[in-house]
Amino acid sequence: MAGQVIAWGSDYDGQSSPPDSVSSGVTQVSAGLAHALALKDGVPMAWGNPGDDRTFVPIDLRRGGVTAISAGYRHNLAIKNGKVWSWGRFTQPGGTLAPPAGTEAGVDAVSAGYLHSLALKDGKVIAWGFGSHGETDVPAEALSGVDAIAAGMYFSVALKDGEVICWGPNHFGECTIPEEAGSGVTAIAVGSTFTLAIKNGRVIGWGNNNHHQLDMPIEVDDHVVAIGAGSQHSLALKDDGQVVAWWYNAQGQSTVPSVATTGVKAISAGGYFNLAIK
Numbered sequence: 001m002a003g004q005v006i007a008w009g010s011d012y013d014g015q016s017s018p019p020d021s022v023s024s025g026v027t028q029v030s031a032g033l034a035h036a037l038a039l040k041d042g043v044p045m046a047w048g049n050p051g052d053d054r055t056f057v058p059i060d061l062r063r064g065g066v067t068a069i070s071a072g073y074r075h076n077l078a079i080k081n082g083k084v085w086s087w088g089r090f091t092q093p094g095g096t097l098a099p100p101a102g103t104e105a106g107v108d109a110v111s112a113g114y115l116h117s118l119a120l121k122d123g124k125v126i127a128w129g130f131g132s133h134g135e136t137d138v139p140a141e142a143l144s145g146v147d148a149i150a151a152g153m154y155f156s157v158a159l160k161d162g163e164v165i166c167w168g169p170n171h172f173g174e175c176t177i178p179e180e181a182g183s184g185v186t187a188i189a190v191g192s193t194f195t196l197a198i199k200n201g202r203v204i205g206w207g208n209n210n211h212h213q214l215d216m217p218i219e220v221d222d223h224v225v226a227i228g229a230g231s232q233h234s235l236a237l238k239d240d241g242q243v244v245a246w247w248y249n250a251q252g253q254s255t256v257p258s259v260a261t262t263g264v265k266a267i268s269a270g271g272y273f274n275l276a277i278k
């Protein structure tokens with residue numbers, strides 16, 4: 001699974017210029033709005049826009065042992081020994097995005113959104129941060145048996161027994177879950193105001209389609225194993241290692257470089273750029 005980081009799209013803050021340290025041995029990547037994270041030998045690496053100290057990895061995490069990372073709008077999350085760590089905007093002790101009680105141990109997954117965060121612990125979703133749109137009001141059905149989580153701009157999504165669950169304002173239909181997403185879904189991803197899912201190897205989606213990010217190309221009708229959703233573009237990884245990106249392309253984020261057309265192992269879509277492991 002380990003490999004080198006590939007990046008393309010907006011590079012205004014250097015987010016698409018990975019440092020030499022991530023040219024090999026990387027096992028996870030996560031793209032934020034204008035910064036990037038990678039995990040290598042249990043140590044998070046960060047580059048891109050340094051505002052709010054989002055690229056300043058805490059010293060304790062630099063010692064290794066990290067098992068998961070997630071880059072949000074201006075903050076990051078990581079898991080080390082089952083404990084949630086956060087850094088960046090509003091994450092100082094007592095800050096709105098500082099991890100709450102219940103995230104000190106036993107956490108399995110994290111997802112950093114715009115101004116809120118999600119954690120998954122023993123199948124239960126824990127949410128915190130700015131919740132004025134209902135994005136941190138976890139519904140009863142997401143308090144047990146959840147398999148995956150994804151935090152969007154003002155909404156949250158979970159996957160439970162193949163069924164997609166969503167909560168938040170639903171301004172653009174991002175939480176209007178279609179019937180076909182009620183069962184058999186194997187993966188989820190969220191953009192700023194839209195949702196993607198994989199069912200039977202095919203990408204489906206709903207929500208804001210202002211830049212045609214939900215107009216799926218024929219290439220993602222089958223054999224898709226992973227998905228990513230940026231601010232206004234979509235990303236998919238096929239089982240042959242090919243990356244497919246579509247629609248909004250103002251920063252080149254949907255122009256897949258030749259190096260990412262084969263042999264890719266993982267993907268992540270950020271604001272206007274993408275990351276991949278090859």
